[in-house]
Amino acid sequence: MAKRIDVSGLTAYYGSHKAIEDISMTVEPRSVTAFIGPSGCGKSTFLRTLNRMHEVTPGGRVEGKVMLDGESLYGAGVDPVSVRRTIGMVFQRPNPFPTMSIYDNVAAGLRLNGSYKKSELDAVVEKSLKGANLWNEVKDRLNKPGSGLSGGQQQRLCIARAIAVEPQVLLMDEPCSALDPISTLAIEDLIGELKERFTIVIVTHNMQQAARVSDRTAFFNLAAIGQPGKLIEIDDTERIFSNPSVQATEDYISGRFG
Amino acid sequence: MDITPTPVRPEPPGERDKSSELAGSTRPGDRIFLALSRGSGITLLVIMATIAAFLTYRAVIALAENDGNFLTTFEWNANADPPVFGIPVLVFGTIVSSIIAMVIAVPVAVGIALFISHYAPRKLATPLAYVIDLLAAVPSIVYGLWGALFLVPHLGGLYEWLDQFFGWTGVFSYDGGAARSLFTVGILLAIMILPIVTNVSREVFKQSPKLHEEAALALGATRWEVIRMSVLPFGRSGVISASMLGLGRALGETMAVATVLSPSFLIQASLLEPGGGTFAQNIAAGFNEATQTGRDALIASGLVLFLITLVVNGAARMVIARHKEYSGANA
Numbered sequence: 001m002a003k004r005i006d007v008s009g010l011t012a013y014y015g016s017h018k019a020i021e022d023i024s025m026t027v028e029p030r031s032v033t034a035f036i037g038p039s040g041c042g043k044s045t046f047l048r049t050l051n052r053m054h055e056v057t058p059g060g061r062v063e064g065k066v067m068l069d070g071e072s073l074y075g076a077g078v079d080p081v082s083v084r085r086t087i088g089m090v091f092q093r094p095n096p097f098p099t100m101s102i103y104d105n106v107a108a109g110l111r112l113n114g115s116y117k118k119s120e121l122d123a124v125v126e127k128s129l130k131g132a133n134l135w136n137e138v139k140d141r142l143n144k145p146g147s148g149l150s151g152g153q154q155q156r157l158c159i160a161r162a163i164a165v166e167p168q169v170l171l172m173d174e175p176c177s178a179l180d181p182i183s184t185l186a187i188e189d190l191i192g193e194l195k196e197r198f199t200i201v202i203v204t205h206n207m208q209q210a211a212r213v214s215d216r217t218a219f220f221n222l223a224a225i226g227q228p229g230k231l232i233e234i235d236d237t238e239r240i241f242s243n244p245s246v247q248a249t250e251d252y253i254s255g256r257f258g
Numbered sequence: 259m260d261i262t263p264t265p266v267r268p269e270p271p272g273e274r275d276k277s278s279e280l281a282g283s284t285r286p287g288d289r290i291f292l293a294l295s296r297g298s299g300i301t302l303l304v305i306m307a308t309i310a311a312f313l314t315y316r317a318v319i320a321l322a323e324n325d326g327n328f329l330t331t332f333e334w335n336a337n338a339d340p341p342v343f344g345i346p347v348l349v350f351g352t353i354v355s356s357i358i359a360m361v362i363a364v365p366v367a368v369g370i371a372l373f374i375s376h377y378a379p380r381k382l383a384t385p386l387a388y389v390i391d392l393l394a395a396v397p398s399i400v401y402g403l404w405g406a407l408f409l410v411p412h413l414g415g416l417y418e419w420l421d422q423f424f425g426w427t428g429v430f431s432y433d434g435g436a437a438r439s440l441f442t443v444g445i446l447l448a449i450m451i452l453p454i455v456t457n458v459s460r461e462v463f464k465q466s467p468k469l470h471e472e473a474a475l476a477l478g479a480t481r482w483e484v485i486r487m488s489v490l491p492f493g494r495s496g497v498i499s500a501s502m503l504g505l506g507r508a509l510g511e512t513m514a515v516a517t518v519l520s521p522s523f524l525i526q527a528s529l530l531e532p533g534g535g536t537f538a539q540n541i542a543a544g545f546n547e548a549t550q551t552g553r554d555a556l557i558a559s560g561l562v563l564f565l566i567t568l569v570v571n572g573a574a575r576m577v578i579a580r581h582k583e584y585s586g587a588n589a
Contacts, residue, residue: 051476053472053475053476056472056475081478081479081480082478084475084476084477084478084479085477085478086478088476088477089472089476091469091472091473091476093469095467095469095470095472095473096473097470097473097474097487097488097491098470098491098492099491099492099494100487100491108474108477108487109477109478112477112478112479112483113478158473161473161477162476162477165477165478
C-alpha cells in the first residue's frame with residue numbers, strides 16, 4: 001500500500017531555466033515527509049517531479065532518477081499516466097470538479113481505471129469520504145455539487161478523491177494554505193491518520209505545520225533569485241527543528257531569513 | 259523616487275454633501291459620459307421599437323389581404339390578385355437546412371477547437387486558428403458561388419452513396435438530378451458557420467481552469483480523459499452559445515442559399531431532391547419584383563424568421579441556466 005521513494009541526482013528545468021539541481025533523498029513509506037524552504041526554492045517543482053506532473057508544464061523536463069520501490073518512474077516505456085495513478089496529489093487550492101457531484105468527484109478516479117458495479121463504487125466512495133473525515137458532513141447530500149462545500153470541506157473532498165484509487169504515495173502541495181485555522185487543523189489530523197496507510201509528502205510554508213505533522217523534514221534553499229533550488233538537508237523533524245546540522249536551516253527556522 | 263500628489267480639484271463645500279461618492283458625480287467628464295452612454299442606450303431602443311412597429315404594421319396589412327392561410331398555405335403568390343401566400347415551406351426549409359448545418363458543423367467545430375486549444379503544438383495552433391479566422395472573412399456570396407459552381411456538381415457521388423445505404427428511409431432517396439437541394443444548402447451553411455462556432459468554442463476551452471485539468475491529470479487521466487472530465491463540462495455552456503451564434507447565422511443566411519438552392523414551393527420528403535426554400539432566400543429572390551402587397555407579405559415572413567430566432571435563443575438560454583449549479587462559473 002505504501003512504497004518508498006528514492007531520488008538521486010534529480011535536476012528539473014522550465015525551458016532553459018534550471019529550477020532545482022541535483023537533489024537526492026529517500027522518502028520512507030508510511031511516514032510524513034515535509035518540504036520547507038523560502039518561496040521559489042523549488043520544493044513544489046520537486047514535488048511535481050515525483051508524479052511526473054512537472055512535465056505537463058510547457059518546457060518542463062527532468063534529469064536524474066526517481067525510484068518507487070526500485071522501479072524507475074522515468075524509465076523508458078513508463079507511462080506517466082500510470083505513474084500518476086500510483087502517486088496521488090492534492091493541490092494548493094481545493095479543486096473538486098465543479099460539474100460533478102460530491103459522489104462523482106470521489107468516484108472519478110475509479111471510473112477512469114475501469115468499470116465498477118454501483119455497489120462497489122458506493123463502498124469505495126463511503127470508505128474514502130470516511131477516510132477523509134468528511135462522510136458525516138456530506139452523506140446526506142452526495143448528489144449535490146462539490147463546489148457547494150466550504151473550502152476546508154472541498155480540500156478534504158479532494159483528499160478523498162485522491163485516496164479513493166488507493167495510491168502508493170500521496171503528494172500534498174501546500175494543502176492548507178488556502179484554508180482557515182480550523183480547517184487546517186482538520187486536514188492535519190487527517191494527515192496523521194493517513195500516514196498509517198500511505199507514504200505522504202507535504203510541501204508547506206508553515207513551519208509549525210511541518211513540525212506538527214511530519215516525521216522527516218527536508219529544507220530547500222536557493223543561493224539567489226534565478227539560481228536553482230537545492231536540498232540543504234533532510235533529517236528527522238525533531239532534529240531539524242532543534243539541532244539542524246546546517247547553519248542555513250537554523251537561520252531559516254528561527255526566522256533570521258526567508 | 260518622489261511622489262506626485264494627485265491633483266484635487268477644489269470643490270464648493272455644499273456640492274459634495276448633496277451627491278454621495280457613489281450615487282452620482284458632478285465631474286464634467288462623468289456627466290458627459292453618462293449622457294453619451296444613456297443616450298446611446300435610448301437611441302438603440304428607439305430604433306428597435308421603430309423597426310418592430312414598422313414591420314408589424316406592414317405585416318398586418320399583408321395578412322389582412324391574404325386570401326390563403328398564412329400558416330398552412332403551400333404557395334407564395336403574394337403579387338397575384340387576390341394575394342395567396344403561406345409559410346410552411348419556408349419554415350420547413352429554413353429549419354431543416356439549419357439543422358443539417360448544425361449537425362455537421364458543431365462536432366467538427368468542437369473537434370477543431372479542442373485540437374487547437376489542447377492538442378496542437380503552438381507552432382501549428384496559431385496558423386490554424388488564423389486560417390479558421392480567414393474562413394469567417396469570406397463574403398457569403400463567394401460561398402454561394404463556390405457552392406453552386408463546385409459543391410453542386412461534385413456532390414453526386416455522396417448523394418448516390420446516401421441513396422444506396424439510407425435511401426430506404428425516404429429522407430435520403432435520390433434520382434440523379436442536380437444537387438441543388440436543402441442538403442447541399444445545409445453542407446454549405448455548415449462550412450459558413452464553422453469559423454464562428456470554432457472560434458468561440460476555442461476561446462472557452464482555452465479558459466478552462468488549469469486547476470481542474472491538473473486535478474484530472476493527477477488522478478491518472480489521459481489527455482482525452484482530462485478533456486472529458488474538466489474541459490468539456492466547463493465549456494458546455496460556451497459551446498451551446500457558440501452553436502446558437504452559428505445557428506443564428508444559418509437561419510438568416512441569404513445569398514449563399516439563394517445561389518445554391520433551386521427553389522420551389524413544396525416540401526420534399528427527400529432532403530436530396532431539389533426544391534424548398536428558406537425565409538431569407540425567399541425574401542431576396544422576390545423582393546425586387548414584388549408589388550406593394552408582395553413586399554408586405556415578405557416582411558410578414560421576415561417577422562416569422564425573427565420570432566424563430568428569438569425562440570431558439572431563448573431555448574438556448576434556458577438550457578444554459580438549467581445547468582448553472584453545475585457550471586464551471588462557480589468554480
